[in-house]
């Protein structure tokens with residue numbers, strides 16, 4: 001069995017207006033104790049999990065093959081901290097680390113860092129590009145500018161990191177049909193191996209989201225594109241990326257051949273992963289748990305010898321079935337009904353037929369998948385099926 005290891009680094013240099021993640025701006029002298037706490041959580045994971053009543057049995061024979069440093073902005077940490085965390089992983093798990101990803105913001109990349117990352121074993125960098133329009137980047141509170149992406153990508157490639165992923169966001173303030181097309185074309189010109197495209201999330205968790213909900217005018221809320229424009233932008237991404245040789249393999253993800261994210265596939269295929277750090281989530285096949293979000297609380301709890309797990313949830317059979325449908329349908333290849341519980345599938349058959357006649361689902365034998373042309377409204381399918 002393969003195992004994914006996720007490391008959460010919840011620090012950023014500033015807070016982007018659209019960001020609804022649990023991340024914070026802290027002084028840089030907090031980074032070293034945080035990295036030490038993460039190392040300790042990894043090295044002593046048996047003790048920590050045991051004290052929280054979480055079974056580690058399923059991990060004893062697992063081989064860790066992916067590590068993902070996410071955030072936040074993990075590229076802010078000193079490379080020696082990242083290397084130390086990877087050493088802890090190598091010392092604590094049977095491992096063959098095929099894919100080690102670091103999320104990085106373009107402005108944080110330097111030659112010295114890139115070389116140190118490669119030397120530590122990082123072989124994939126996921127860039128928060130978000131847009132190639134400086135107007136959109138500035139309005140969203142991003143620190144980098146278009147030219148930082150052009151500066152950073154060659155630095156990484158020269159350091160030997162040849163697997164790059166670029167993120168873009170549909171729906172940033174000031175985004176127009178023309179500026180979105182330009183961002184896609186510039187991205188394709190840089191030829192990353194992998195692309196993630198996320199739709200702007202409007203909720204109470206971000207400053208921009210709250211402004212949009214209250215119909216306010218701050219954070220350039222009045223120039224956020226309409227839902228229709230966002231759906232068109234997503235469809236344009238599908239078209240241009242397909243034309244550039246990217247396979248669309250998950251609602252938000254495209255990859256050149258053989259470059260799908262091995263780590264993220266584990267989430268969609270319900271394979272086990274362990275998350276270390278503040279707010280990190282884990283899944284051992286039957287139980288999900290998450291650490292406390294607050295980084296100071298996380299460090300203090302680890303230092304006191306306890307696991308800062310806040311939510312420990314045993315997954316019921318019903319939940320497992322729902323997850324199989326929800327996560328399976330996110331993948332463009334769809335779900336194979338033969339591999340699901342027959343009784344559960346029978347309870348959904350009327351809904352499948354209804355969604356099929358509405359053109360939202362496609363069915364070929366026992367394979368059910370989202371209709372590619374309706375992916376931008378996939379939430380409607382999930383609400384209908386699982387609501």
Ligand code: SF4
Pocket residue numbers: 011012013014015016019020021023071072073105128
């Ligand atoms: S860099 Fe990423 S995690 Fe940090 S505030 Fe911006 S969007 Fe959020």
